[in-house]
Amino acid sequence: MKKPKMILFDYGQTLINESVFNGLAGQKALLNRAIQNGSGATAEEINNFVEELEKDIGRYNLDTVDSYKYEIHNFNFQRYINEYFELEFNMELWELEKIFWDNASPAAVTEGIEELLRYLDDNTIRTGVISNISFGEDSLKERINELIPTNHFEFIMATSDYVFRKPSKYIFQFALKKAGLKPEEVWYCGDNPAYDVDGSVNAGMTGVWYTGAIRHKSAMPKSNHIHIENWRELIDMLNNLHV
Secondary structure, three states, rough: EEEOOOOEEEOOOOEEEEEOHHHHHHHHHHOOOOOOOOOOOHHHHHHHHHHHHEEEEEEOOOOOOOHOOOOOOOOHHHHHHHHOOOEEOOOOOOHHHHHHHHOOOOEOOOOHHHHHHHHHHHHHEEEEEEEEEOOOOHHHHHHHHHOOOOOOOEEEEEEHHHEEOOOHHHHHHHHHHHOOOOHHHEEEEEEHHHHHHHHHHHHOEEEEOOOOOOOOOOOOOOOOOOOOOOOHHHHHHHHHOOO
């Protein structure tokens, strides 16, 4: 095995350890910023409606989530909710997105990730990000740059901006095209066994299953992969590989 020319990362529970998602907290924060609430709906009513919609389209329905192949951008979803409940704001959609996300899911960096990223930069191993996420790419970049200001990611891809979501081969192939590299030259690190590990391996990359911030290890990757529980393990492994 040779050292990779580039390592790509998942976002949630990989680069960043997000707290358990609390949509109600996000809706309360948004409703406090509304200048008009024509329907008179409460944050609880809005949140219940949103949860029902999400289940219906298959995103958070455990019976259908594996067949959820396309990402709906949060801007489109938020516009539907705002107009449905006759909510008006004097802010842009990206500002509303940030308020919701910051309140629904506070986050911190995973232990050791900054050390790993410094190591990769010092050893001229390129880095980037692919995240399955409905929030926009600009919001994702802003959050990552706030939490890891010393990163040197060449690109940060949110699937909401590219339609296809992991484990689709199309999102991995597009990242390879952006990087100008062959699949065998790239490793992909993530916490999800199907989306991150099997998805990247099926695209020809080396999959790295990182479980240092995982909440529930209920399944195993089906493909051959590297398994690490902390980022120091990856540094040690790379030190023992040939260029």
